[in-house]
Amino acid sequence: MADDLLVARGLAVSYGRSRGLLAPRQSAPRVLHGVDIRVGKGETVGIVGESGSGKTTLGRALLGLVEPAAGSIFFGGSDITALDERARRPLRRRMQMIFQEPMSSLNPRHTIGRILVEPVLLHGLAKSRAAALTLVNGVLDRVGLPRDTVDRYSYELSGGQRQRVGIARAVVLQPEFVLADEIVSGLDVSTQAQVLHLLKELTREMHLALAFISHDLSVVRSICQRVVVMREGRVVEEGPCERVFAAPAAAYTRMLIDAIPLPVVDPGWLARGAATDTTGTR
Amino acid sequence: MNAPRLAVRDLSAVSLRDGNRPILRGVSLSVDIGEVHGIVGESGAGKSTLAKAILGIIPSQVKLTGGSIEFEGRDLLTLSPRALRAVLGRDIALVPQDPSTALNPSRRIDAQLTDGLRRKRGLSVRQARRRARALLEEVQIRDPERVLTSYPHQLSGGMRQRVLIAAAFGLEPKLVIADEPTTALDVTVQKQILRLIRSLQERHGTSVLFVSHDLGVVAKICDRLTVLYMGRVMEQGSTADVLTAPRHAYTKALLAANPRYDRPDTGLEPTSPELIAALRAEIAAFDAGVAEPRRG
Amino acid sequence: MKHWPPASSTDRGPKPPSAAVRLLRDPKVVGAGGFIALLIVLAVGAPLLAPKDPLAQSLALATVPPAGFPEAEPGYLFGTDGLGRDVLSRLIFGTRVSLTVAFVAAGLACLIGSLLGLLAGFLRGAVEALISRLVDIWMAFPPVLLSILLVAVLGTGLHSVIAAIVVIDWTRFCRVVRTETMAQAQMDYVVAARAIGFSRPAILFREILPNVAPVLIVLLTLEMGIAVVVEAILSFVGLSVSSDTPTWGGMIAEGRQIVHEAWWVLAAPLTALFATVVAFNQLGDGLARSLDPVLRR
Numbered sequence: 070m071a072d073d074l075l076v077a078r079g080l081a082v083s084y085g086r087s088r089g090l091l092a093p094r095q096s097a098p099r100v101l102h103g104v105d106i107r108v109g110k111g112e113t114v115g116i117v118g119e120s121g122s123g124k125t126t127l128g129r130a131l132l133g134l135v136e137p138a139a140g141s142i143f144f145g146g147s148d149i150t151a152l153d154e155r156a157r158r159p160l161r162r163r164m165q166m167i168f169q170e171p172m173s174s175l176n177p178r179h180t181i182g183r184i185l186v187e188p189v190l191l192h193g194l195a196k197s198r199a200a201a202l203t204l205v206n207g208v209l210d211r212v213g214l215p216r217d218t219v220d221r222y223s224y225e226l227s228g229g230q231r232q233r234v235g236i237a238r239a240v241v242l243q244p245e246f247v248l249a250d251e252i253v254s255g256l257d258v259s260t261q262a263q264v265l266h267l268l269k270e271l272t273r274e275m276h277l278a279l280a281f282i283s284h285d286l287s288v289v290r291s292i293c294q295r296v297v298v299m300r301e302g303r304v305v306e307e308g309p310c311e312r313v314f315a316a317p318a319a320a321y322t323r324m325l326i327d328a329i330p331l332p333v334v335d336p337g338w339l340a341r342g343a344a345t346d347t348t349g350t351r
Numbered sequence: 352m353n354a355p356r357l358a359v360r361d362l363s364a365v366s367l368r369d370g371n372r373p374i375l376r377g378v379s380l381s382v383d384i385g386e387v388h389g390i391v392g393e394s395g396a397g398k399s400t401l402a403k404a405i406l407g408i409i410p411s412q413v414k415l416t417g418g419s420i421e422f423e424g425r426d427l428l429t430l431s432p433r434a435l436r437a438v439l440g441r442d443i444a445l446v447p448q449d450p451s452t453a454l455n456p457s458r459r460i461d462a463q464l465t466d467g468l469r470r471k472r473g474l475s476v477r478q479a480r481r482r483a484r485a486l487l488e489e490v491q492i493r494d495p496e497r498v499l500t501s502y503p504h505q506l507s508g509g510m511r512q513r514v515l516i517a518a519a520f521g522l523e524p525k526l527v528i529a530d531e532p533t534t535a536l537d538v539t540v541q542k543q544i545l546r547l548i549r550s551l552q553e554r555h556g557t558s559v560l561f562v563s564h565d566l567g568v569v570a571k572i573c574d575r576l577t578v579l580y581m582g583r584v585m586e587q588g589s590t591a592d593v594l595t596a597p598r599h600a601y602t603k604a605l606l607a608a609n610p611r612y613d614r615p616d617t618g619l620e621p622t623s624p625e626l627i628a629a630l631r632a633e634i635a636a637f638d639a640g641v642a643e644p645r646r647g
Numbered sequence: 648m649k650h651w652p653p654a655s656s657t658d659r660g661p662k663p664p665s666a667a668v669r670l671l672r673d674p675k676v677v678g679a680g681g682f683i684a685l686l687i688v689l690a691v692g693a694p695l696l697a698p699k700d701p702l703a704q705s706l707a708l709a710t711v712p713p714a715g716f717p718e719a720e721p722g723y724l725f726g727t728d729g730l731g732r733d734v735l736s737r738l739i740f741g742t743r744v745s746l747t748v749a750f751v752a753a754g755l756a757c758l759i760g761s762l763l764g765l766l767a768g769f770l771r772g773a774v775e776a777l778i779s780r781l782v783d784i785w786m787a788f789p790p791v792l793l794s795i796l797l798v799a800v801l802g803t804g805l806h807s808v809i810a811a812i813v814v815i816d817w818t819r820f821c822r823v824v825r826t827e828t829m830a831q832a833q834m835d836y837v838v839a840a841r842a843i844g845f846s847r848p849a850i851l852f853r854e855i856l857p858n859v860a861p862v863l864i865v866l867l868t869l870e871m872g873i874a875v876v877v878e879a880i881l882s883f884v885g886l887s888v889s890s891d892t893p894t895w896g897g898m899i900a901e902g903r904q905i906v907h908e909a910w911w912v913l914a915a916p917l918t919a920l921f922a923t924v925v926a927f928n929q930l931g932d933g934l935a936r937s938l939d940p941v942l943r944r
Contacts, residue, residue, distance in 0.1 A: 119537035119538065119540075120508075120537055129838075132842055134838060134841055134842060154846075154847075157844070158844045161842065161843060161844030162844070164842075165842060165843075166838075166839065166842045168835045168838070169835075170835055173834045173835045173836060174834075174835035174836050174838070174839050175836055175839075176836040176840075176854055176857075176858070177858065178858055178860075179854075179857075187843075187845075188843045188844075191843065191844060191845065192844070238839070238843075242843075257393040257394055258393065258564070258566075258605060258608045258609055258618075259393065259605075259608050259621060259622045261608070261610075261618070262608040262610075262619055262620060262621045262622070263621040265610075265618060265619055266619045266620070266621055269619060284538065285538075285610075286538075286612050287609075287610040287611055287612045287618065288610050288618065289612075290610065290611075290612040290615055291610040291615060291616070291617060291618040291619055292619070310615070311615075314612050314613075324539060325538065325539065326612065327542075328538045328539045328541065328542040329538055329567065329612060330542070330545075330565070330567030330568050330570060330571045331567050331570065331611055331612075331613065332566035332567045332594050332606060332609055332611070333570055333594060333595075334570055334571075334590055334591045334594060335570070335571065338571050339542070339545060339546045339549055339571060339572070342542065343546060
């Protein structure tokens with residue numbers, strides 16, 4: 070489609086293959102089996118699944134952090150599947166990532182200022198450190214963090230503030246595509262609401278394409294236009310959120326949606342689906 | 352109405368490390384025989400501290416400054432250590448949050464399960480193992496022998512949690528404290544575990560104190576709820592009442608901030624600064640009221 | 648754009664003290680560091696600070712007890728040895744040898760071992776396999792034999808003492824640094840750096856190394872203590888510097904022989920050795936505690 074920014078076809082990834090650091094292994098077990106996915110410009114797509122679904126691996130493969138065993142990835146019309154690190158560098162500016170654990174995704178020995186300024190300088194978005202700092206201050210204002218955050222270390226911030234820094238780092242390079250990997254999973258409901266609200270506003274303002282990985286279907290429903298449901302390395306169902314949630318086509322999707330406990334009293338909820346109980350066997 | 356199985360009255364606690372910062376502010380709640388009572392709150396609300404206080408395992412930097420914990424009419428806080436251990440060992444059990452850290456990775460499941468049975472029930476090795484097997488069957492594990500001879504890392508998260516539930520309910524306690532028992536699990540496994548807890552609880556008539564940050568989870572398994580914020584009870588009542596007709600602004604805000612897949616626009620409204628200010632004022636008023644008697 | 652305040656009260660207060668300030672507040676760092684600083688001053692300024700010539704012999708003043716004891720001589724604070732040489736001055740000059748070995752040997756072992764450890768832990772694959780095998784094989788050699796062999800080949804002297812220590816102890820740094828590097832390389836901030844497009848060397852030295860540094864610093868201070876003891880052992884058996892230069896090990900050897908007539912000749916270098924090693928260990932301990940809170944919060 071003309072409006073697609075990121076398109077992956079037949080993407081397959083084997084366990085243990087990290088780009089460029091290991092010798093190739095022929096018969097390593099597959100984590101992703103021929104996944105197709107597309108994200109349009111400015112579109113928010115949710116990638117949902119339980120543990121072992123391969124959603125995190127899919128995200129990293131899209132960003133070129135994991136080498137695919139098969140398949141192709143196109144970004145803005147160009148084939149980026151087999152690029153080496155040097156060719157990939159200009160691309161990195163256009164595709165960014167936000168992580169689940171801000172504590173481990175922000176270098177504990179760097180100040181927030183350094184974490185935000187260095188990417189700006191690396192990609193030449195500012196000529197001097199002072200200019201970069203001005204840019205960074207602008208982004209900090211936008212995500213609602215005080216300016217003295219630049220002098221702080223990650224351990225001095227609260228969970229919600231750290232996640233805002235993660236968001237700031239992802240958008241400071243003005244990318245076209247952002248991958249958010251379980252970014253609200255460890256947060257309180259009220260902090261989660263703040264972060265989601267901020268993300269939704271930013272994607273609108275900056276016309277960002279967003280791939281939102283989550284195990285929480287309710288969160289995905291609140292900010293995504295389309296959703297991709299994954300199970301054990303395969304896409305089980307895909308489509309607009311409205312349709313998938315109202316009338317899920319796949320049995321697995323139905324089971325997943327039904328397992329979500331809504332905050333309403335529903336005496337029959339526990340008994341539903343008891344026939345397919347399988348944890349006692351694994 | 353019979354006396355409640357558990358009655359916490361006006362329990363207060365402070366953190367010694369943070370200059371006596373209050374962690375629990377006059378918390379009161381009661382759990383009847385056979386009732387599943389949910390304690391809901393965000394992180395830092397004091398839910399864990401409350402659970403630990405009842406179990407008698409509060410960390411050394413936390414100090415209880417007032418109130419009582421009555422279990423079947425006896426105040427646990429006034430018992431001798433020996434009497435307390437007897438009650439805890441026999442009548443109160445815990446289902447912990449993280450199944451991967453609650454089990455000893457270097458011991459087999461049968462050893463860990465039979466430990467408690469032998470020590471607290473005086474069973475012989477053979478009797479204990481038979482009982483452990485029966486327990487695993489009760490939690491619907493289809494191949495109990497395989498699980499008994501396994502090490503924790505060989506089992507899935509859901510399986511491990513079933514083992515822990517078996518261990519908790521297996522001693523037929525009167526009260527089980529479940530501390531976020533499904534937080535670390537996939538959502539489909541979570542439903543199965545909740546179903547299991549409910550069925551065990553109904554069968555044995557056990558009271559359950561269910562600690563969680565997830566309003567959806569407590570909605571499905573709890574009869575009554577206590578909503579905590581910064582160590583203070585904001586709302587209390589039957590689950591249906593609290594969720595459909597909340598009276599306190601905090602409960603309303605919590606419900607509004609929870610995204611729901613059947614209502615696409617929920618979950619994006621952060622708590623308003625006015626509400627936070629009002630909550631802080633309410634907390635401050637309570638703290639001032641506590642300080643007052645000392646000046647008198 | 649509204650500034651949403653946090654819902655729970657986890658606002659941090661004023662900035663906590665920086666690493667330098669934290670270091671200076673730790674009693675172990677200040678105490679032990681101060682002692683070692685004193686040793687450095689003594690070593691550097693030995694010719695000026697030593698009261699007497701360490702090599703000046705005087706049979707008339709042989710085995711004079713330290714100050715405060717009967718028959719002590721003014722000007723000889725710790726007494727004299729069997730050849731009438733001032734113990735204190737010899738002790739002070741001995742610091743030169745001990746500290747040189749401590750800093751140079753430990754420093755080189757640290758440099759070589761850490762570099763290989765960083766590469767092994769970061770690059771993994773064939774590089775790591777090679778370095779790990781090398782470490783395993785190397786560690787299979789008995790260290791005492793290896794050092795004697797080295798001295799036999801290189802001849803006695805400070806250079807061979809340093810070489811012996813480096814050759815044997817680099818493996819210690821390599822293994823620890825490799826493990827720590829591997830652990831850090833798994834962290835999301837490394838993935839983030841890759842996603843931003845930093846080059847591999849940049850990631851290794853600017854992102855990972857600062858996080859490996861605390862472990863490294865502690866290990867280095869421990870190694871310094873070990874180096875001092877090894878030097879003392881080698882000079883005790885006469886395999887270190889020539890017998891002209893005063894060394895603590897040499898003084899221990901001499902003192903051992905006349906311990907019944909002049910116990911202070913043995914006691915002084917033993918105490919100095921002990922105190923120095925303890926100081927290095929305590930410094931390492933204090934550094935570990937004040938540098939680590941960054942990660943432990």
